[in-house]
Structure formats: C-alpha cells, structure tokens
Amino acid sequence: MTDDTDRLPPLPLDRLDADQRVAADELLNGPRKAVKGPFIALLRSPAVMTHAQRLGAALRFDSVLPQRLNEFATLIVARAYSQPFEWSVHRPLAVKAGVAEATVQAVAEGRRPTTMAEDEALVHDYTMELLRHHGVGDATYEAARTLLGERGVVELTTLIGYFAMVNGVLNVARTPPEPGVPPMPSLPA
Incomplete structure (x- = not known):
C-alpha cells in the first residue's frame, strides 16, 4: 500500500525566509494569486520556483497555442x-x-x-x-x-x-x- 501523506506540505507564510518570501510574493501578486500545487514543494528552492513559475506563466498565459x-x-x-x-x-x-x-x-x-x-x-x-x-x-x-x-x-x-x-x-x-x-x-x- 502506498502512503499518500503530503511529504512537502504548505509552509506558513510567516515562517518563510527572505528568499522564499520574495518568491511567494511574486506568485501571490501574479496571475496565479496563490502558492499552491507544485509551488508549495518548489518554495523549498525559491530560485528554482521563481524560474519555474515564470516559465509556466509564459506557457499558460502568453502562448500562441489556443x-x-x-x-x-x-x-x-x-x-x-x-x-x-x-x-x-x-x-x-x-x-x-x-x-x-x-x-x-x-x-x-x-x-x-x-x-x-x-x-x-x-x-x-x-x-x-x-x-x-x-x-x-x-x-x-x-x-x-x-x-x-x-x-x-x-x-x-x-x-x-x-x-x-x-x-x-x-x-x-x-x-x-x-x-x-x-x-x-x-x-x-
């Protein structure tokens, strides 16, 4: 049987370090308006999360694809x-x-x-x-x-x-x- 416990649950916003807070604020103030889904886990690496979410935003919100x-x-x-x-x-x-x-x-x-x-x-x-x-x-x-x-x-x-x-x-x-x-x-x- 597979354990389905969330391994990387949400981090309390008041406990983020400075880099995590900047990365989280970019998400909160962008088109996603929340830190959820993959960004909860990726927030453990704020630089990776920032680059990943920017790529995702370009692909989802600025693509030539219908x-x-x-x-x-x-x-x-x-x-x-x-x-x-x-x-x-x-x-x-x-x-x-x-x-x-x-x-x-x-x-x-x-x-x-x-x-x-x-x-x-x-x-x-x-x-x-x-x-x-x-x-x-x-x-x-x-x-x-x-x-x-x-x-x-x-x-x-x-x-x-x-x-x-x-x-x-x-x-x-x-x-x-x-x-x-x-x-x-x-x-x-």
Missing part, C-alpha cells in the same frame, strides 16, 4: 503521470476552454479519444509520442509545424516538458488534489 489545446496537452501529461492535483486543476479549465467532456473522459481512462477535433488529435498524438519516445518523428513534427508554426511547436514541446517536471514534483511531494473536483480514475493494471 487555450483549448494548451489545457488539453496539460491534461494528457497529467494523465500520463497519474497526477491528481494537476488533473483536478486543469480538467475544469480544459472543459471551460472547449475540450469536450467525452474527450476528457477518454483521456482520464487512458484511451485515445475518438471524437476529437483535428487539432486536438494532432496535439494528443504529438504529446503522447513525445512522452513515450522522448521525441517525435518527421511526420508528426511536420503536421505540428503546419498547424501550429515553429513557435507553436516550440511552445507545445516546452509545455509538455514543463508539465512533466511539474507532475514529477507533485508526485514526489504527494500533493493532494484540489478539493471538490472529481478524482481522476485509476488506470487498469
């Missing part, structure tokens, strides 16, 4: 890592951005969705290929470049890598999911 595709790729990575916190945060964001419930449910169950839009199918296949093979073949790359442009390919690839890092941190920290969101189903053994 929000729907951005959130969809994020869900695929969360599913690949079986990460409940990221799933609980990004599932409603993906649906709100226009990803169909049936598509989200298929990803939750570890299946390739059959009712995706063409651009979603490309993002799904690109993301899965990169996660499985640590690269993408020429046909996948060319399809992504045609649809998204070179900037979009770079941002999608970086988004996938960023969320792989975030999901790894969350899994090691055993960060619990956000309350009130349906859990991600377990994959069959």
Whole structure:
C-alpha cells in the first residue's frame, strides 16, 4: 500500500525566509494569486520556483497555442503521470476552454479519444509520442509545424516538458488534489 501523506506540505507564510518570501510574493501578486500545487514543494528552492513559475506563466498565459489545446496537452501529461492535483486543476479549465467532456473522459481512462477535433488529435498524438519516445518523428513534427508554426511547436514541446517536471514534483511531494473536483480514475493494471 502506498502512503499518500503530503511529504512537502504548505509552509506558513510567516515562517518563510527572505528568499522564499520574495518568491511567494511574486506568485501571490501574479496571475496565479496563490502558492499552491507544485509551488508549495518548489518554495523549498525559491530560485528554482521563481524560474519555474515564470516559465509556466509564459506557457499558460502568453502562448500562441489556443487555450483549448494548451489545457488539453496539460491534461494528457497529467494523465500520463497519474497526477491528481494537476488533473483536478486543469480538467475544469480544459472543459471551460472547449475540450469536450467525452474527450476528457477518454483521456482520464487512458484511451485515445475518438471524437476529437483535428487539432486536438494532432496535439494528443504529438504529446503522447513525445512522452513515450522522448521525441517525435518527421511526420508528426511536420503536421505540428503546419498547424501550429515553429513557435507553436516550440511552445507545445516546452509545455509538455514543463508539465512533466511539474507532475514529477507533485508526485514526489504527494500533493493532494484540489478539493471538490472529481478524482481522476485509476488506470487498469
């Protein structure tokens, strides 16, 4: 049986050192408005947290990728890592951005969705290929470049890598999911 105790729980704001306080304040005053999720664990290394959150903010809030595709790729990575916190945060964001419930449910169950839009199918296949093979073949790359442009390919690839890092941190920290969101189903053994 796996112990699911939060290994790196939130640090009281009044007990942060000066570097942690600066890093926390940047999050509190930015688009996230809170120190939560991976940033709770990353706050133990304020410089890493600051750089990571800035990269994440650029990928989430300043990307050329449509929000729907951005959130969809994020869900695929969360599913690949079986990460409940990221799933609980990004599932409603993906649906709100226009990803169909049936598509989200298929990803939750570890299946390739059959009712995706063409651009979603490309993002799904690109993301899965990169996660499985640590690269993408020429046909996948060319399809992504045609649809998204070179900037979009770079941002999608970086988004996938960023969320792989975030999901790894969350899994090691055993960060619990956000309350009130349906859990991600377990994959069959």
